Structures are given as C-alpha cells and as structure tokens.
Amino acid sequence: QVQLVESGGGLVQAGDSLRLSCAASGRTFSRYNMAWFRQAPGKEREFVAAISWSGGSTHYADSVKGRLTISRDNAKNTVYLQMNSLKPEDTAVYYCAADGLPRVLSNYAASYAYWGQGTQVTVSS
Numbered sequence: 001q002v003q004l005v006e007s008g009g010g011l012v013q014a015g016d017s018l019r020l021s022c023a024a025s026g027r028t029f030s031r032y033n034m035a036w037f038r039q040a041p042g043k044e045r046e047f048v049a050a051i052s053w054s055g056g057s058t059h060y061a062d063s064v065k066g067r068l069t070i071s072r073d074n075a076k077n078t079v080y081l082q083m084n085s086l087k088p089e090d091t092a093v094y095y096c097a098a099d100g101l102p103r104v105l106s107n108y109a110a111s112y113a114y115w116g117q118g119t120q121v122t123v124s125s
Contacts, residue, residue, distance in 0.1 A: 001026065001114075002024055002025060002026045002028075002029070002032070002098050002100070002113075002114040003024070003025040003026070003114075004022055004023070004024050004025075004096045004097070004098060004114055004115065004116035005022065005023045005024075005116055005117070006020060006021065006022050006094065006095070006096050006116045006117065006118060006119040007020070007021050007022075007023070007119060008020040008021050008119060009094060009119030009120045009121045010120075010121070010122070011122045011124065012086055012121075012122070012123055012124070013123070013124050013125075014086060014087055014088055014123055014124065014125050015085060015086065016086050016123070017082070017083060017084045017085075017086065018083045018086065018121060019080055019081070019082050019083065020036070020080065020081040020083065020094055020096075020119060020121070021078055021079075021080055022034070022036075022078060022079045022080070022081075022096030022116055023076075023077060023078050024077045024078070024079070024098060025077070026077075029074060029077040029098075030053060030074035031053050031102065032053055032098040032099055032100065033050060033051065033052050033053055033098075033099040033103070033105050033106070033111075034050065034051050034053075034070075034072060034079040034096065034097065034098055034099070035047065035048070035049065035050035035051070035070075035096075035097045035099070035106075035107075035112055036048040036049050036050075036070060036079075036081045036094055036095065036096060036097070037094070037095045037097060037109060037112075038090075038092035038093065038094045038095065038121075039092055039093050039095070039118075040089075040091060040092040040093075043092075045095070045109060046061065047059075047061050047107045047108070047109070048060070048061055048064055048068065048081070048094070049061065049064065049068060049069075049070035049081060050070065050105050050106065050107060051070045051071065051072050051079065051105075052105045053102075055071065055072050055074075057105050058070055058105075059105055059107055061107075063089075064090075067083070067084050067085045067086075068081060068082065068083050068084070069081070069082040069084075070082075079096060081094065083121070086121075086123045087123060088123045088124065088125045089123075090121060090123050091121060091122050091123050092120075092121060093118040093119065093120050093121075094118060094119050094120075094121055095115055095116055095117075095118045096115070096116040097109070097112035097114060097115050097116070098112060098113065098114040098115075099111050099112050099113065100112075100113035100114060101113075
C-alpha cells in the first residue's frame, strides 16, 4: 500500500507561481512512476504531468508544457509540481498518483493505483 498526501495549493493571481508537493509513504516509492492529474468544477479529471521512477522520463499535457515542471526526490519520498505563469484555467483540484506496477510511463488515470486526497489551486484573473 502507498499513501499519498498533497500540499502546497492555494489562491494566487494570474502569472504567479506555486509548488505542489506529494509525500508518499512506503519504502518502494522509488520504484513507482508518479503523476499529477487535475479536476476542475464540472469537468473530468485530466492528466497534467508524469515522471518515471528514476526521474529520467517526463510527460506533460500540451496545455501545461513550458509552465509546469514535475520532479521527484526519491530520498525524500516526494514528488513536486512547480507551477509557473499560472492562468485562471489552471484552477482545479490537483491530485498526486502512483503507479503500482513497473511499466512504461503512462498518461492515463487507469494506470495509477494510488491517489492522494487532492489540493485546491485557485488562480484569479
């Protein structure tokens, strides 16, 4: 079992930055591919970014490329999402997810077995 706890969300203005953190329990964190998803009010959950277990591979949604950066620190069992140049359309609950199986890095929510409770990010115009 893996438990994930997100933090770092908040209310910011357009153009500001935030860094989300996701702390994971369990000794095998370094074996998991990790991802961030988000869900805005009235919309389906969507992929944001993913990072391989080693940190050597990353994927991003087109809407966030160049503005959001995913990274991880396996020594601290933590994955991060650095969010720059935030836009009102980035407003959503952001979820951290862990893939429980060793496989190719995925952008699909169904690939991720473990989820955090989410952290709210609100960007005002």
